[in-house]
Each structure stands twice: as C-alpha cells, then as structure tokens.
Amino acid sequence: MIDVKQNVLLKDYSTMRLGGTARYLVEINSRQELEESVLLAQKNSLPILMIGGGSNVIWRDEGFAGMVLVNKITGFRAFEEDASNVFITIGAGEKWDSMVAQTVQMNLTGIESLSLIPGSTGATVVQNVGAYGQEISQTLTNVEVFDLQDLKFKILSSSNCLLSYRSSIFKSNPKNPYLISAVTLNLSKSQPDKSKLYPAVIEYLNQNNITDLTPATIRQAVIDIRSSKLPDPNVIANNGSFFTNPTISYQKFFSLQKSLNQAIPHWKVDTDNVKVAAAWLIEYSGLKDYHDQNTGFATWKTQPLVVINESGKSTRDLIAFRDFIIDTVYNKTGVTLIQEPQILP
Numbered sequence: 001m002i003d004v005k006q007n008v009l010l011k012d013y014s015t016m017r018l019g020g021t022a023r024y025l026v027e028i029n030s031r032q033e034l035e036e037s038v039l040l041a042q043k044n045s046l047p048i049l050m051i052g053g054g055s056n057v058i059w060r061d062e063g064f065a066g067m068v069l070v071n072k073i074t075g076f077r078a079f080e081e082d083a084s085n086v087f088i089t090i091g092a093g094e095k096w097d098s099m100v101a102q103t104v105q106m107n108l109t110g111i112e113s114l115s116l117i118p119g120s121t122g123a124t125v126v127q128n129v130g131a132y133g134q135e136i137s138q139t140l141t142n143v144e145v146f147d148l149q150d151l152k153f154k155i156l157s158s159s160n161c162l163l164s165y166r167s168s169i170f171k172s173n174p175k176n177p178y179l180i181s182a183v184t185l186n187l188s189k190s191q192p193d194k195s196k197l198y199p200a201v202i203e204y205l206n207q208n209n210i211t212d213l214t215p216a217t218i219r220q221a222v223i224d225i226r227s228s229k230l231p232d233p234n235v236i237a238n239n240g241s242f243f244t245n246p247t248i249s250y251q252k253f254f255s256l257q258k259s260l261n262q263a264i265p266h267w268k269v270d271t272d273n274v275k276v277a278a279a280w281l282i283e284y285s286g287l288k289d290y291h292d293q294n295t296g297f298a299t300w301k302t303q304p305l306v307v308i309n310e311s312g313k314s315t316r317d318l319i320a321f322r323d324f325i326i327d328t329v330y331n332k333t334g335v336t337l338i339q340e341p342q343i344l345p
C-alpha cells in the first residue's frame, strides 16, 4: 500500500536545499509500489519525476505540480560467479556508497574509486558517475527499468543506456520514459591495476607508504582525498561539482594557452578535442572561495567547481550566481561552462 504525501517541501529532497513544494510525493520501496504509483499518477494525469538521494538535483522555486517518486528499492544479489568475475544486481534505491563498501568487503574490484559519492545506486547510471579514473560505464552490465509508455519492466543493456561523459539516455533525452528499478554490475576478482590509478590516488599511496593495492586500500585513499577536498552535503548544502569539464578543440586549446600564457590542465578526448579542467578556469577567473553576499551562494575554498549554499533562499538566486560564474569565465577565457546538476522540473 503506497503512502501518498501532499504538499511536501522539496528542499528536503535536494542537497542544495532549495525549491518549492511537490503536490504529491511517494517513497517507493518495491517494484509493485513503483507500478502502483505510476498507475495512480497516470490515472490522475499527473506528471512524474523519480529521484534518489537528491544530490544532483535542484528544485525550482515554483515547485512541482505532479508526483515525485523517491526510489528506495533495496536489494543486493551476487550471481554467476566464475574464477575472475562476479555479477551483482542492486536495487536502485540502495545507498551507493554502502554498496561500494559491501563490494570492497567482498574484495571485488571495479567501483572502489567511486567511493563516497552521495546518492542512490540507480542514479549512478543517469549521469554515468565518475571519479578518480573510474566511471559506472566500465562495470555496468544492464539496468532494469519501468517503461512509462507500455507500463512494463524491461532490461536495458549497458550499450542501450548510451553512457557518455556525465550523461546517458536517462539524462540527455527530455522525453526519457524509463524509471530505473535495479542495476547489474560486473565486478572483477583481480586486484586493482596500478596503471589505471588516478595520479592523486598514486600520490596518496606513496605519501602513506601503501604498497598493498587492494580495493580496500584504494577505497580508503579515495575517501581520505575526497573528505579533505569536498564539503559534506549533510553539513554544507551543495551538489558536488556544479560544472562539467568543457570539451574544446585542440586548436582553441592551444590558442587559449598561448593568449593566457598559462599551462591549462587538460585530458585528451580524441584526435580533435580536449577536455579542460573547469576548476582551473574558475580559479583563473578569480572565483575560487568567492562569496556572493547578494545571493547567499559561494564557491568552495578547496574545490571551486563546488557551489555551496551559505544562506541562499531561492533557486532564482542560484541561477543568477551560476550565470555570473559562466559569464565571468567566458569573458576571461572564452570557454563556456556547462551546469552538471539538473534543475527540476
């Protein structure tokens, strides 16, 4: 039996702690509750939005005149184990970091560098979460979805999810009809490959004289690095990185380095394009640890990619602060930043 709440404050369902009210909100604990809620919403012609932990969403001040479904579907099942692999199916509402901890405890490799990312397991696929050299695309086998068009549960293979840098079919398609109910990962029994480790992790291991490369030592390294750099969303309202790293052509990149007379941190995308560090662009533009008294928003002192809500009251003000950052960076560098968290609805 589903419990439909009315006129719910949406700031309690976003780690940026902003937004109006939802007309209806239901916490979904099972596939049956998911189906039941969708049927109820469709019967009453209500639009639907599914969320997990709200760590990558910002609600509009106007709120949402529909039904928010908060995915709390649990479950963890390991199967088809062979000498080198284990498949694991996880309920979309499981807390992601607890799942990483559990697989690390099983001494499995594949998601240990994605430690301490807030939110739910289902949402990791939505923006193909990535950190410290790993992305969910590297281990995802398939997702179970509920299709709002024909009201059936289906399996979508990883390739059908169209995962790309911080995006997927679930994020890029405005008419996405899929609600994710479970995620299946293929994890490995081999130990982590040193050649694939991110430089900051290698530096941490060296500094701490750690030579034993296991999922557990990598997880601990990532937790320590992240905790020293990022604000805890339970204490300081934020959505993590507020901008993605922009992709520009090599031609533009070289002329930018020359005109600024600076070495800009970058990563090769393909033969024509390069990704540049958005954090560097923001810091270069003089906006690291920048506090805007007018709007109540700021950039974080040790990671300027993170926008924090110090005393902000409205999403309108956050958008004004975002546009100020985008305009300033563009005027200083000619590069346009793109927002990472989604503004809903």
Ligand SMILES: Cc1cc2nc3c(=O)[nH]c(=O)nc-3n(C[C@H](O)[C@H](O)[C@H](O)COP(=O)(O)OP(=O)(O)OC[C@H]3O[C@@H](n4cnc5c(N)ncnc54)[C@H](O)[C@@H]3O)c2cc1C
Pocket: 015, 049, 050, 051, 052, 053, 054, 055, 056, 057, 071, 092, 117, 118, 119, 120, 121, 122, 123, 124, 125, 126, 127, 128, 129, 130, 131, 170, 178, 179, 180, 181, 230, 231, 232, 233, 238, 239, 240, 241, 342
């Ligand atoms: C401090 C901090 C650090 C972060 N670090 C990283 C990082 O290193 N790398 C990274 O990639 N991200 C990072 N994030 C962003 C965020 O944590 C991830 O994107 C996370 O996967 C979002 O999970 P969530 O459950 O909170 O999703 P939500 O914010 O609830 O939802 C995000 C999007 O997914 C959709 N969605 C959620 N669940 C479902 C579902 N079951 N079915 C269909 N659609 C769904 C929502 O509609 C929304 O569009 C960070 C955030 C914070 C606050």
